[in-house]
Amino acid sequence: MKKYILPLIALLATSSTFANNIKEIRFGVDPTFAPFESKDAAGKVVGFDIDLGNAICEKLQAKCVWVENNFDAIIPALQARKFDAILSGMYMTEKRKEQIAFTDKIYNGPVFLVAHKNNPIKPEIDQLKGKTIGVEQGSAQETYANKNWRSAGVNVVAYQGAD
Secondary structure (H helix, E strand, C coil): CHHHHHHHHHHHCCCHHHHHHCCEEEEEECCCECCCEEECCCCCEECHHHHHHHHHHHHHCCEEEEEECCHHHHHHHHHCCCCCEECCCCCCCHHHHCCCCCCCCCCCCCCCCCCCCCCCCCCCHHHHCCCEEEEECCCHHHHHHHHHCHHHCCEEEEECCCC
16 A cells, blocks of 8 residues: 555655645545445444545644545535545546546556346446436446436436445
């Protein structure tokens, strides 16, 4: 994990003077995307991204503050300075790169179409036509489904969280 936190530390701390002045880092997260970020039974945010952020804060001797935000509004919230950085599972798209700066990729995860255990459906237009699929609002999967499947008769429904 150490090799992944270095680019973000370098981004946040471009000089030792600046690094010494960081007392708090506010990270924007959408805690509906386990195992990257979610809430435990006590309501505390947990997950891979939270562990990564805590390691960054520890290295910089700063306090981590986790600011919860809906995923589809997380970039506008960063631009409005509601937090200092986004640390929430996010695909790097051209549209997003026009709006915000990204570090190197931290994790490259596969994308799956999930169906009931006994359902043999595949992510092919002829099998999805007339069906309803759910996607996370504001996600790359929503963009893909709307672009490639909606016009072919697939009902694409966007939900606010991955739950």
